Amino acid sequence: MAKIIFVDHDGTKHEVEASVGSNVMQAAVDNNIEGIDGDCGGMCACATCHVTVDPEWFAKTGARSENEESMLTFLPEIAETARLGCQIEITDELDGLVVHLPIEQF
Amino acid sequence: MTSIKDIPLSDLDPSVQTRFQSGEHFEVFDRLRAEAPVYFHETTQYGPFWSISKYKDIIEVEANPKVFSSDAAYGGIWIKEQPKDTIRKSFMTADQPEHDQQRKVVNPIVSPSNLNDMEQKVRDIVTLVLDDLPLNEEIDWVERVSVEVTGRVLCELMDFPVEERMDLTTWSDIVNTDVDAGTEITDEYVKLEKLKPMIIKFKELFAERTGMPPQNDLISMLAHSQETANMEPQQFVGMLVLLMVGGNDTTRNSISGGLDALNKFPEEYKKLRENPELVESMVPEIIRWVTPVAHMRRTALEDIEFHGQQIKKGDKVIMWYCSGNRDPEVIEDPYTFKIDRKNPRQHVSFGFGIHRCLGNRMAELQLRVLWEEILKRGWVIETTGEPERRFSNFVVGIDSLKAIIRKPE
Ligand code: HEM
Ligand code: FES
16 A cells, blocks of 8 residues: 545645555545546546646656647646656555645646 | 347448437447447448447547547548548647647637636626526527527637627538538538638638737637648638537537436426536536537557457547447446436546547536526526437537426516
């Protein structure tokens, strides 16, 4: 298990436990985190799982794929550390990961 | 007539337009999902094609644009092959990287700040339209409400003269006319001829916006971007048609189809009147229920094994959204219209992947504000007959829906 911390746009923190091998979108959906819909079920095809990774953690989340890059660029506003939650696989290394939820997803 | 369950699958053409009018197409797709969810039809009115009928398989195709192309060069997104010289090119019928570059040009139309500004404008438009309606008298909901609201909103988005809004509806209807429907529009050339006034008008507006400082409307965005300032004629038509039709007929039919659904499920309508906050979850349910765009086409760019089937390079692949939205593996009780589903945005009506509808939030906004304002007035809107459905397997159109507005004491 790894701990993932979701931070709302107003600063509220939600801590959840997620199993290694799952992904950040799934962890949010399983725990009813508002702001992450995951409409496409994790196929990198809807961008409703957009998160901003805390800069300290960004490098550890891996690289964006080309499709992910495209999906992200169609979002109205993205930070440099934007990722799609479903494309971040949860590993032991990510225990304690902090991601921020964009306001437009509420 | 033989019933659908007795026709061998190999003789069943899922594209038959009249079944989309009668509702029988649902039976066809129930069979395809159950018996052959990835199926190659050898003979149809459009020649051979694959039908993808399950929710999850549709997303899988959409998520793989490298193999499943939308590019106009291979046939674009149309089930019927188009003559090359009439093809309308846009980012909808382009693959990466052109698609991404052009989509980015108009993306700001759905930025959070623009959506925020639009909410008040949509509310003003809806108020104006509703204020004009008579009570206790039969009206055509399509003409008086669906067309008016979407036409006026589109004028806002394009900064198009609002007095000329009916032109937008007329052009949009020309584009969406099925050339086999038996109207005077018998092929794509006639269509293009009939769209000449549209091209002239948009050229005029484009030139006007080019000469003005950039503003927040779609035409200005196109006119001021390097990517789109100098489009060749087929692309000019394609882009404007995409932005005009994309946001018009689809939303119009959701407004009409939503009223029809509420009347067919009176318990749901009652629940809505007692709990107006359910508008929020009802709106995506309406869009699932109606599935305004019934399918999209892709073309395979390489051989690929897909769920045990061998799709060959060059094959035409049809994703049937109308079927995905009735897939019981994903949507519980899919033939029931339920305004309080837990996960109402779980539907394929907007597509997925890089081509996922750009205007999804804009469409939802119009429906939400319309129903909020209707409920505020304490109106009950009773339909007085069946919707008149259009001959089409692509845009699920409702051309007329008669209704009476009552205000219970
Ligand atoms: C309920 C209303 C609507 C429905 C059901 C709908 C449906 C769709 C569908 C199915 C697609 C293709 C998705 C795919 O191929 O994966 C699409 C694309 C598109 N829609 Fe919508 N649409 C609606 C409203 C709007 C509105 C209001 C606008 C404009 C403000 C709009 C603009 C577009 C554009 C520009 C595309 C092309 C996106 C691309 O290729 O990247 N749509 N829409
Ligand atoms: S869940 Fe759809 S892109 Fe991540």
